[in-house]
Amino acid sequence: MEAEEQAKLEAESTRKKLLAKAKTEKGKSIINQLYRPVATIGDGGTADALIDEAINGPRPDGKQHYKKAKDRAAEIRKALKNGSAKGDEGLLENELGKLENAIALWEKLHGK
Numbered sequence: 001m002e003a004e005e006q007a008k009l010e011a012e013s014t015r016k017k018l019l020a021k022a023k024t025e026k027g028k029s030i031i032n033q034l035y036r037p038v039a040t041i042g043d044g045g046t047a048d049a050l051i052d053e054a055i056n057g058p059r060p061d062g063k064q065h066y067k068k069a070k071d072r073a074a075e076i077r078k079a080l081k082n083g084s085a086k087g088d089e090g091l092l093e094n095e096l097g098k099l100e101n102a103i104a105l106w107e108k109l110h111g112k
Contacts, residue, residue: 010043010044012037012039012044014035014043014044014045015031015032015035015036015037015039015044018031018035018091019031019032019035021091022088022091023087023088024084024085024086024087024088026079026084026085026088027079027085027087027088027091027092030072030075030076030079030085030092030095031091031095033046033068033072034046034047034072034095034099045095045098046065046068046069046072046099046102047069047095047098047099047101047102048102049063049065050065050066050068050069050099050102050103050105050106051102051105051106053065053066053106054102054105054106054109054110055105055109066103066106066112069099069102069103069106070103072095072099073096073099073100073103076092076093076095076096076099077096079092080092080093080096
């Protein structure tokens with residue numbers, strides 16, 4: 001099996017596991033936005049894609065994840081604050097931490 005195909009299968013597995021853990025529609029929606037079935041970088045999440053871009057530069061397909069990471073982090077903070085993801089707090093706090101770390105690395109290396 002090619003490395004890219006293996007990465008895609010592992011990323012899909014991570015996505016499925018997280019979706020299965022999510023209890024609320026809001027939590028599932030956020031996970032679905034963060035983890036795409038066709039992802040091949042890291043665990044398939046936005047945070048890993050942003051870390052890859054921070055270190056290796058823009059992707060050949062032109063996709064950039066900085067804005068998406070910032071937007072999803074804000075969405076998670078809002079959901080945690082207003083209770084729309086009650087029951088998914090731990091799951092979303094973990095994802096928020098990953099996004100915040102990736103954003104901080106990107107900003108450190110690129111001066112945002």
